[in-house]
Amino acid sequence: MSTDALATLALHQFNAIVQSTPGLRVRDGQQRMAQQVADTFAQTRLRGEAGETESDTSEHAIAVIEAGTGVGKSLAYAAPAIQMALARGTRVLIATATVSLQEQLVHKDLPALAAAMSEPFSFALAKGRARYVCKLKLERLASDESAVDDGLFPEDPDAPGKEAAETREARSAFYTRLADDLASGLWEGDRDQLAIPPDPALWSPIAAVAHTCTGRHCPLFATCTYYERRKELVAAQVIVANHDLLLSSIGARLLPDLSNCLLIIDEAHHLPRTALAQFACEMDISRLAWLQQLASRALRVASQVEVESDIDVAASSARLRVALQDAERLVIDLYGAPLREAMARAPGKPASHRARAPRGELPPPLSEALAQVLQHAGDLLQGLRAIAQALREHIREEPADARRLSQLYAQVGQLAPRLEAVHASASLLLQEAPQGGAPAAKWFTLASAGDAPVVRAHASPLLPGAALAAHLWSAVRGAVLTSATLTSCGNFDFFLREAGLSDDAGVTTLQVASPFDYARQGTLTASRTEALPRDVAAFTRQMVRALLDDLAQVRSGALVLFTSREQMRQAVEQLPPALRTIVLVQGQQPRLKLLAAHRERVARGAPSVIFGLQSFGEGLDLPGALCETLFITKLPFAPPDEPVDEARAEWLRASGGDPFMELVVPATAMRLAQWVGRAIRSEDDHAQVICYDKRLLHTGYGRRLLHGLPAFTLRERGAPAETTA
Template identity: 65%
Template structure:
């Protein structure tokens, strides 16, 4: 079948779905998007190609305005195309809300309507599932003779016997629920989810898993969930899992499947988080603990490399200690905020003495005295890892050859596997810290920084490193493997152009990439009004601006009769507004953090349904992915332009590099990123064709500055009103 025939077949499937009705309806621009999806996937050359041939790649970047119905526009043609070509579709999202919409609403509806049957499944990372073997052991049901605490990192051991007993009771309850089939082993399905420190020792992580050699493999929650993936033609994942699984054979090979990235505006930030790393220079007991475990297990298995482990661990610890000492010598005054120290910032809540301080050496150039210990850390960590790989290989062989010893051997494997990832991250972090571009080179340096924080009576020093350009990381790690992809979101253009997103996502200059902007069917000029409120105070003067803004905000809130959303740019700003609330208004306000998000939004809906005013105070996470149509959100109040926090070391390093090569980071980086965020925030207002809403912005820079005009270009064409404080 030719690409034209594949495309036509996929588009026919979309048309049939729309005509079938059953909850689906045609929307303006939706078919144009579906046609683009079909054409893109039809062009992609999947699977093996002839030796020496370059496979044809096709990538579409589609901005689909709110109300277009983009999930149907990509699902129907992509699934039809996959079925016709005998391949699969991977749909990646950024939020749980969209995953749930796809798995519980959109895909079941499509499965019921499409003529050719298909199956779909939600893929989660291994860490979301429990390891039955480790759980039974920690619940006292595993019969192991090794200390249970071997499954806990040294800094997560119980502080008292009472805490330890409570921990055992928790694990016993989980184990009983798992054994009785009252629980499926998925952390997300627990009625009350345990803290991360309690979940981590029982998670089914790859580093502590023996796979099919495990004595309880046939009862494994993770591998049971994977069975659904094997037979599914459509797999829903999140961006984190997609990037973490590259090269790991967890998901279908990207050169032989169709990839859809919804909420694609999150992809660059997710990439930076995935490829960043850190290492602890103060809490090093885990090194000796890992060595002790490895030595014990390696000796039992008669692994030759075990003889080197004590020296490797000792050398690694000494190198880390030397690095800690030299970092404090070089940057201690800055990190401690002492007189003469420069460049330190407190990272976290302002005024909180427990928040870590941070120092980032300019241009990623570390003090020369750190070169040797960092190189030694990298070398010793590499040697130690080789010894662990030899032990792991011997363990897998023993599991295969002596199945009667499987439970004991699997427990030994888990003991090493709980700490091995720390060693891997130390190695990765040291390698990134070693990277230094030649003087005057155009190579972008990695961001490197150190943090110092108080942990009880001790100070904890950590080293961090991260790539600076997400586009470079994605180009190297993702796009080289992808043959056919569609990236979509309601906010991919910034200041009226795709350029910023293409650079951030690594697709700038990629000949396989095309762009399409599909306008929203909403009549924004008739449905929404943007009120530009010009305060007297300069927004850069936080105290004066916040005082004036809060007064104006509270006056506007007195006119709210249904649902409203107030978006703040800092906790301090939100605190000041809460403190200034009149007694009569307080019952109408729900503040982010007072309740879990689902409960807070449920209470908001109840109040509005009862005809009461309900005002939600929130920050960045409430500025996107929140769907409050109709009376649930008739007003959105944006207290200040949502510039990124100024204490992000990666953004600092990037801005520094841009200036060093004669470019303007504010115009090239800060304004486009803010435009995307502002568009998301304003997008909370109009969610359907019937909605009527006002969007208030109290930052006069939106109306008075040249970059404010660029920001306005990225917003829907709302009707506009301008006012000053006196006009209220």
């Protein structure tokens, strides 16, 4: 089928669904988005597809689409993409940033679409394997009280033996209850099905992680929850995952091959930050008890199987320990003075210090020590892999002993991620900047633990775009990236740079405006304070006074967004009794409970105000009366104190750039647009936004921020008169 025919078929399916579904109507913006999705995927040449040539392997088609609130983007991308996948015999992979959107897609949008489409399709939710239980490890911990000592608790190898009796009993009761529920069918082995999310320290020892899994060699493989879910994924034509899983599984077989599927990345504005977190590394170079345990377990296994390897595990472990201790000593000598001074001033009190290597350049002695760490960690990893391979072969040859040997494998594997983290961290810490390129960000954290410091080493790529270009886009043939906020200050330039797509000839951008009439439905009031935000104390005092005056006028639902916890604390402290009864504060109760209380108050006609921080500025859906007023206490500039941001600003300045205008302002513009997006959620909503930061109207960069916001009716209000007690 030709490219034009494929696009026409996909768009026809979208139009048929819109016309046949009660409550839906044709929207110009949604139609334009669906057309772009159809055109993009029609141009995609998948690996192995008829007509593909060698030249196709380096080409791809990617659409970056900003779809304003109310466009209906999930239908606009899902209907044409799924129709095209069915026509071409391939699959659709949708990756989101939040659990709430995943649940909406899997439980609402995709079932409705499957019922409306002319051709049926199957879909499934993909999760990381750590979300599922390992039945073999659970069996061990639920049936044998001594199992808490056999190495399935990775956080502190010495901790289980030192636990109080009541804590050990609580652990045992937890695992016994899970095992009983699993056996009775009350629970299927999915962590997310548990009524109360378990403590990570309790869940980690029973998670079905790859390092502890012998796969098809496990005696419980036939009933494994994780592998049952994988079968569903193999059969599904549409798979919903998250950004983390998308990036972490590149090259693995969990998700569809990116060169042979249609990829949709929703909530795409999160992707660059997720990439930085995904490709960053860190390691503990102080607490090394795990290393001895890992070696002893590996040697115990090696004594029972025949291993083909020249690596001396005991010697490699000992050499790695010495190298890590040398690195720790050098870090303390080089960067530990502030921590020692803090510990001396306040003995026994917690203290911490962070030191970043300027320009990503480590002192030569520290680089030499880390080179030794890298070498010995690599040797030990090689030895462990040989032992693991031999153990798997032995399990296959001796199925009667598979249960015991699989449990040994799990004990060794539980500590293997620490060794891999050491190897990866040392490698990135030693990485030199490419010619003309950005160096990695490198830093160390030191914290007091009794009389001795605990030292951690960290490294991260500096540019998310470079990491995404190397790891993701090089594998992708066809993709659509979408979100309500992908432009910054009115253009796509910042996002394209951050996402690694700015110089990509295969990229097309489209901005689809919201169907809402913002000028009619809402107002944006810039309420001035005399003090500038950089005068923190005076600004906060004046802002809180103006905020309290405005809150007294609230008659329905309202949301107040703060830029810091301290700012929110001061506002809470100054609430008069009449307002204290209507304010709900983030963190004082669980999020779902807080939102339920807010909805209940508004439903009975009472005023209700939510005080929230950054996490309430995005993804929070409060339509209609639930948010008739949105208060923004201060422009949401991120504090410039994160090591990666500091290192990037340093590199930009050295390259002749302006970090504030090139990084800070564009990032703030996207964050502010997300915040403002909480106000108008439907075509029937009416709301006002009040911002207390006068920089929005009275600075050049403020006007750039304003340019990226919806076209509210704009008003300005003067500063309130200063009063004294």
